[in-house]
Amino acid sequence: MATIIETNDTHLYYGKKEALKGISMAFTANEITALIGPSGCGKSTLLRTLNRMNDLIPNVTITGKITLNGQDIYAPEMDIVELRKEVGMVFQQPNPFPFSVYDNVVYGLRLAGIRDKRQLDEAVETSLKAASVWEETKDVLHQSALALSGGQQQRVCIARVLAVKPDVILLDEPTSALDPISSSKIETMLLTLKKDYSIILVTHNMQQAGRISDRTAFFLDGRLVEYTNTTKFFTNPSKQESEDYISGRFG
């Protein structure tokens, strides 16, 4: 089991507020890792540190080390555009650009300077197929992505990430705005994708974590409480706080 991303005593402060209180964990390649915990526990913050999305927020201080394939992603020589190509992100609300489906998917490739039409066409088809949305979009590739349903938009956003061939896909509650059928399509797709990608998923849906993840990490108040294989976590967690949270005994 190869480690793809590793955090080592990662602290993150929003101004003076400590949102991550020393997180050390290793994410395994070609697995789905679920990050769970109540709102404000730091799971999305941690997810965003993994491709430096927090750089955009003023007053953020990050200490500790985070490595991707052994390379320090906060090192001065790290190219953020390159990092985000390797570590793509999908958000809670589908956020297609107000372009056609085709232009959405090739957006990252064009940024990277690729102009060859055959190469772009091929990437569009492969990525949309991998994101399980090709059948629904192949006849409307040049129409606006905004005309698609929420579930289709989300899968196009995933295709947009896949097109740049990342190593890691970060997903921040990718199905919470979707109906159960669309959610199920995305879950099935993620299970298929994990043979080629490492997937890190923030979710509030326990059943979703149970259904698709290999490992589950439970966060509380900026701390990593428990990180173990998902079957163990949902049948016999080691920590009382984990047990209380997944049994709904909190709050």
Place this chain on the structure above:
Amino acid sequence: MREIFGSELQKLHTRFSEMGMMVNEAIYNAVKAFVDHDRELAQNVINNDNQINAREVDLEQRSFEMIALQQPVTSDLRMIVTIMKASSDLERMGDHAVSIARSTIRVKGNPRVPEIEADIAKMARFVEKMVAAILDAYVKTDAKKAKKIAGQDKKVNQAFQDIYTDCIKQMQQSPETVVGSSDYMMVASYLERIGDYVTNLSEWIIYLKTNKIVELNNNDNERM
């Protein structure tokens, strides 16, 4: 929400404990009827068995609903699974009490063997105590005690062997006791089976407490 689920779970637990008491009483009465040659009490045990059966169905129904509607995990799930599995063990124990009661009714009027009856009464009291103890261990979720109780099943098996051998000897010596003695053998075997179900119950208590599925009295093999 958690309070509602918690109180449902508590109700399930209470109704299961009640079922345990019903079965315990059935065994107690079946044994008492056998020892006292009390046909009326034996008939009561038989008549009351449908209440035990109905309770099992009721517990299963509630468990299915809670699993479908509440999607319980970890200790909540284990509690429901334990009750579903253990209630079917209890129901079978109740059936054995009925079988003992039927033998009591049958044996009356046949030539009897007081020494063997005394041994059966002794075995019965021992089993009865195991049943009461295992129900107590369930209520306290005491896995250690449960395992200890299961260990006593060896004595029950030995008592069965002894009674069996004595019955065979008795039949050879006094053929007029053949009908009565074969019922003695059966009663002893029902008691022995009840002891096995006590072992099953202790396995469920261990699962409830530790999440481990164990096989007791069988080289202590562990799965998982």
